[in-house]
Amino acid sequence: MIKIARFVFLLLVSLVALSYLTTSTNMTSLVIMVGGVVLSFMIITADILIKKKNLGVLSGLMFGLLVGILVSLGLGYLLQQAVQLFLGSSVLLEYAQLIDGAKLLLALMICYVIVSFILQTKDDFRFIIPYVEFQRATKGPRPIILDTSVIIDGRIADMATTGVFETTLIVPRFVLNELQAIADSSDRLRRSRGRRGLEVLEKLKGLPRLELRFWDGTLTDVAAENNVDGGTGGGVDQKLVALAQQEKGRIMTNDYNLNKVATLRGVTVINIHQIAESLKPVVLPGETMKVRIVKPGENMGQGVGYLEDGTMVVVEGGREKVGGEIEVVVTNMIQNAAGKMIFGRADARGGGGDTGGRRAVESPRTEGGDATKESSLAGVKKD
Numbered sequence: 001m002i003k004i005a006r007f008v009f010l011l012l013v014s015l016v017a018l019s020y021l022t023t024s025t026n027m028t029s030l031v032i033m034v035g036g037v038v039l040s041f042m043i044i045t046a047d048i049l050i051k052k053k054n055l056g057v058l059s060g061l062m063f064g065l066l067v068g069i070l071v072s073l074g075l076g077y078l079l080q081q082a083v084q085l086f087l088g089s090s091v092l093l094e095y096a097q098l099i100d101g102a103k104l105l106l107a108l109m110i111c112y113v114i115v116s117f118i119l120q121t122k123d124d125f126r127f128i129i130p131y132v133e134f135q136r137a138t139k140g141p142r143p144i145i146l147d148t149s150v151i152i153d154g155r156i157a158d159m160a161t162t163g164v165f166e167t168t169l170i171v172p173r174f175v176l177n178e179l180q181a182i183a184d185s186s187d188r189l190r191r192s193r194g195r196r197g198l199e200v201l202e203k204l205k206g207l208p209r210l211e212l213r214f215w216d217g218t219l220t221d222v223a224a225e226n227n228v229d230g231g232t233g234g235g236v237d238q239k240l241v242a243l244a245q246q247e248k249g250r251i252m253t254n255d256y257n258l259n260k261v262a263t264l265r266g267v268t269v270i271n272i273h274q275i276a277e278s279l280k281p282v283v284l285p286g287e288t289m290k291v292r293i294v295k296p297g298e299n300m301g302q303g304v305g306y307l308e309d310g311t312m313v314v315v316e317g318g319r320e321k322v323g324g325e326i327e328v329v330v331t332n333m334i335q336n337a338a339g340k341m342i343f344g345r346a347d348a349r350g351g352g353g354d355t356g357g358r359r360a361v362e363s364p365r366t367e368g369g370d371a372t373k374e375s376s377l378a379g380v381k382k383d
Contacts, residue, residue: 006044013040057119064118068111076103143168145244147253148178150272152197160210168211174239220246241265285330288347292325293318317346
């Protein structure tokens with residue numbers, strides 16, 4: 001349809017130019033008509049090259065020009081009346097050309113200021129007239145606001161490729177700042193997590209069926225906005241909750257504390273761990289799995305390993321097998337809203353088994369996440 005519209009546009013411009021050229025032999029008319037056809041081709045070329053267009057920018061530009069023209073007309077009339085009142089009609093006639101130039105410059109400056117202001121704050125206001133409210137419409141249900149933890153986790157990109165999201169995904173500015181701070185960390189583990197999060201955002205941005213928006217507006221919650229951007233803990237969490245209330249959206253996170261705080265504030269939370277738990281088969285006691293023991297545990301004889309998805313497995317009798325892959329018989333499993341840990345013992349028979357398990361939750365904002373997870377195992381005994 002757009003190709004037909006472009007063809008009709010060029011055809012009409014060419015016919016108009018041809019009709020004027022056949023009835024006029026003036027060189028000025030020839031230059032104007034040929035220039036008009038060339039300009040039309042340039043407009044269509046620019047339209048083809050600019051793939052991504054923003055209706056909000058266009059509407060903001062048109063609205064800003066309209067307001068700027070109206071304001072400049074009013075100020076220009078006041079300027080003309082002031083000159084006539086204080087300097088007289090003779091001065092007005094004598095400097096009419098200068099006054100017209102001043103009015104034109106005033107109109108240009110006013111239009112620029114208003115257009116610039118609207119384009120920079122178009123996400124911060126709603127244009128309201130009596131009984132009618134115009135605001136940016138979102139595709140599908142309420143938008144989903146992504147937390148830093150769910151971006152670093154990476155499974156959000158795999159979910160998005162399936163086309164399950166029929167709504168807008170919002171990445172706030174302060175989440176990007178926090179992600180950048182993690183990527184620039186001196187700690188190697190945190191730095192790799194931050195870079196992984198940036199790669200996940202690049203993958204999400206490249207999905208054609210996904211609507212991803214980077215939010216850079218102003219929070220109406222003054223207390224949340226006054227927090228330092230890129231801060232950790234409550235600062236970013238408070239902003240996420242405030243933004244969800246402002247945008248009437250939902251928060252997707254892996255952070256257990258943010259989940260609880262947002263729920264208390266009446267914000268809907270989507271926990272990607274809970275989604276994964278509902279889709280994976282349950283690991284039952286007695287099942288076997290292959291686990292590579294990577295380090296000794298806190299208790300006597302314990303070894304600690306991880307499944308491919310990051311699930312922690314505590315193995316009785318696995319301390320001597322550090323660095324090797326062994327068969328583990330599942331003896332117990334602890335599961336709650338924060339995640340799951342699997343306990344087992346080394347299988348002396350060495351038989352094969354299936355793989356399963358769950359991911360133990362760790363917020364990417366917690367610098368001592370591994371230490372915390374290890375210390376939590378010290379007091380946990382298998383039933």
